[in-house]
Amino acid sequence: MRSLMKIAVTLSILFSVFVASAENIQNWTTDNGAQVYFIETHSIAMADIRMVFNAGSARDKISGVAALTNGLLDTGAADLDANGIAEALENVGAQMSNASLRDMAVLSLRSLSDESRLMPALSVFTKVLSEPTYPKADFTREKKRLLLGLKSQKQQPAAVGKRAYFKAIYGEHPYAEMPSGTEASVERIQRIHLRRFHKNYYVAKNAVIAIVGDLSKERAMQIAEQLSSAIPAGTAAPVVSAVTALTEAKRLDIQMQTQQSHIMIGQPGLRRGEADYFDLYVGNHILGGSGFASQLMQSIREDRGLAYSVYSYFSPMQELGPFTAGMQTKNDQRQQAIELLMDNIKGFIANGPTQAQLDKALKNITGSAPLRTDSNSKLVEYLAMMGFYKLPLDYLDQFNDKVRAVTVESIRNAWQQRIDPDKLVTVVVGNGE
C-alpha cells in the first residue's frame, strides 16, 4: 500500500475530469496509417489496449464471416496454437478479448504495465492480430460450435425477437443480419473466407488503436508502431451503403410457448456524429434511457406494474443505427402493454418533453459527467469509439455544453425529423394463443 500525501478533494476533482479532456488525449498516426489515441495515467500499474477495425458484420458477403474471422484469431497465430496463445497470455496474467459487432471488430488486451509482463503479452497480441493461421481443425470445431450456438438461440425469446426486429427494420441492408449469421449462411463459410476477410480489413488504415494506462508517451508510441507495423497499410473500408427508409408501419408476431411476450418497437434512427445527436440523446434519456427516472418506466412499471424492464435507446452507427423501445410482459396483458408503449412513443414525438422533464434530465446528465470516465476500462472504450467514428478530441469536454444547449423545441423537432410515428416496426415474440 502506497502512502500518499494528503491531497485536497478539489484538486483531485480537477485532475480526474482533466484525464478525459482533449488536452490529455494524445492523438497521432502510425507510420503506416493507424490512428492512435492515448491517455497516460499512472494510478494503477496496468495498461489497456483496444484495437478496433472497420470490419464488423456490415462487411459480410456471407453472414457470419466477420464474426468468425474475429472469433478465431486466438485459435492459432504464427508459431502458436490455441493452447500456446492462451498459456503465454495467462502465464503473465494478461487478458485478451475480442468482439464482432455490426460496425466494429474489436481486439483488446489488458496487462500489468511491468515490462516483464507487458512485453510477452504484447508479443502474443501482435501475432494474434497480424498472423492468424485459422488452423483447419479449429475452424471445423468453431464452425460447429457457432452452429450449435445459433440453434440454442431459438430457445431464447429475446434473441429470436432481436433477430426478427433487425431483419424487419433493415430489409436488404447489411445491418439486417445478426453478426453471428444464420445456420444456412454459416454452413457455407470456408477457411478461405476468413483469410480473405482478415487480409482486406485487418489493416492499419482501417484501424484505431486506443491505449490507456501506466505508460509513457514514448512507450505508447512504440506499442502502437509494433502493432501497426505488423499489419499491412491497406486501405480504409469503403462507406457502408445507405439505409432505405421504411415505407409503412409493420407488426410481426412470432409464436413461442413462453410465459412472457417480448416486445420491440422502432426503426432506423441516426448516424454517429450528427448534429442533432444531443437532441435525440437527451430526449431519449427522458423517454426511456434513464432507468427509474424515465417516462416509460414511470408509465409502464411504476404506475401499472406491467413490466420489470422497459427501455428505449438510440444506437448511432456509421449508417443509420436503430432507435428501439422494448419491454417484456406476461402474455395475457401484452396487447395493453404494446398500446401503452406505442402511445408513449407517439406522444413523445408529437409533443416533446415538458420543461420540467427536460430540467431534470439536464441535471442528471450534466451531474453524472464524472461517472462516464471513472475507470480505465471506460476511458479506453471512449477513445476507441471516438477514433472509430472520427469524433473531435474535445467530444467529452463539449458533452455537457451540448447537452445544456438542448431545448424542448429542439428535442421535438429532432424527434419529428428522425422518427416517423406512422412507420414504426413492432415485433412481438411470445404465446399469443
Place this chain on the structure above:
Amino acid sequence: MKKAILISCALFLGACSQNAAKSKHADMPIEDGKVYEKVLANGMKILVKVDRRSPVVVNQVWYKVGSSYEHNGITGLSHMLEHMMFKETKNLKIGEFSEIVAENGGRDNAFTGKDYTAYFQTIAADRLPLMMKLEADRMRNVRISEAEFKKELEVVKEERRWRTEDKPGSLTYERFQAAAFMNSPYHHPVVGWMEDLDAMSMDDAMDWYRRWYAPNKATQVVVDDVNPFDVFALAEKTFGKHKAVDLDPPKPQPETRQRGERRIKVHGRAELPSLLLGWKVPTLVTAQGDAEVEKEVYALEVLAGILDGGNSARFPRELVRDQQVAQGAGAGYSLADRLQTLFTLSGTPAKGKTVEQLEMALMEQLQRIKDSPVSDAEMNRVKSQVLAADVYEKDSMFYQGMVLGMLETVGLNWGKADEYVPMIQAVTAADIQTVANKYFTERGLTVGELVPDVAQQGGQ
C-alpha cells in the same frame, strides 16, 4: 419535502467540514487504498476505502438479510422488500428517492442475494452527505401501502418470469439447488417460488422490514477520495440517530448430511440439453476458527481455476478443444457464502455428443485431479492470474466496495480480503488432491439435467 432534505444537507456539509477542521484526526495522514473502520454506538459498521483516483463516490449500504434468512412459504420476501425500499418513507413521496439521486447526477440501484441485501449509489463525491441522509431515512422510515405493494408484486412476478420461467437453464439451476439442499435455506431461489409470491402480503413485507432493517444489522461501505473521519462524523449524525434493535439471529440450519447420489431431470422448452454436477463444500464462513478447513477453501478456489480459469485451463483445452465433448463447460464455487455451498461443474454437450458422454468426461477430469498432482505450470498460471486480477480490480471502485460489504455481511471481517492473495499463493498441488478426494464423493453428488422438450413445448 425534497427541498427540506437538500437544505438540511447543506447544513450538514457545513457542520461536517467544521468538524473535520477541529477533529483530532485532522493531522493524521490518510493512506490511499487503505480501509478505515468505525462501529457506531448503535452497532452499525462504517467502512471507508480511500481511493484517490476519482471524484466519484461509491456508497453502499448492506443489510444482513437475504433469501437464506427466509423459510418455506415466504421465499422471495427479502427481494420483494428490496423493491419496496424505493417507494415511500415518512419523509419522501413514492419514487422520490431515485428522483433525488437522478437530479444530483447519480445512479442508484440495489441487489438481493442469498446472504445480503445491498443498496448503492454512484455519484459526484460532494453528494455523499445527501446519500447518507437518504439511506438513513429508509433504514427505519419506510412505509408500505397495500396498493403499491400489490403493483410491485406484479413487477416482481414479471422479473421472475423473465429471469427464470422463460430461461430453461435458470429453471434447471433453481431446481438443481433445491435438490442439493434439503433443509438448508439455500434450497430456495432468491427471487422466490412463484407459488409463494402469489401468497405474499404487505404485512409480510412490513414484518420483515421491522425485523432486519436496523443499524446493528447493517454495514455502510464508502469508496472515495475522502477523509474517512469526515464520513464517520456524518454517519453519527445520520445512521447514528437510530437505536439498535434487539434481533434474534437466524437459526443455523446446517444442511443435513447427504446419504447418496441425487438425480433430477427438468423438462424444458429448450433446444439443447445441459448438465449440472454439484458437491457440498465448506466456505470461509463455515470454516471460521478452523485453519485446516480454511486452507481447503483456498485449495477449492485454485481448483476451480485449474479447471476453468482462462482459455488455457483444462475444460476449454481438453473438453472443448481436444475431446470436443463440450460446447462449453465451467466450474463454479463461491468461497464467501454464509452457509455450506456447492462446488459445481456444468456444461452443454458438443454437437453429436450426449449428456452421458459429457458427464463421463467431467467425472474423468475430477478423477485425474484426485489421482495425479496438478503441474507446476498450471499452478503458476492460476496464481499469476490471481495476482494480476488483484491489480485490475482497482479499476472498479464499485467492485472494491462489494468485496468489503459482502465479507462483512456474511459474517467475516473485511480484513479477509487482504488474506486472499497470500492464501492462494500458498496452495500446493497436494492440497488440491486432498480436497478433491475429500469432497467429491459418490454419495455426495447431485446431478441436474435439462431435457429439451421440443415436442411438448412449454411443458408446465
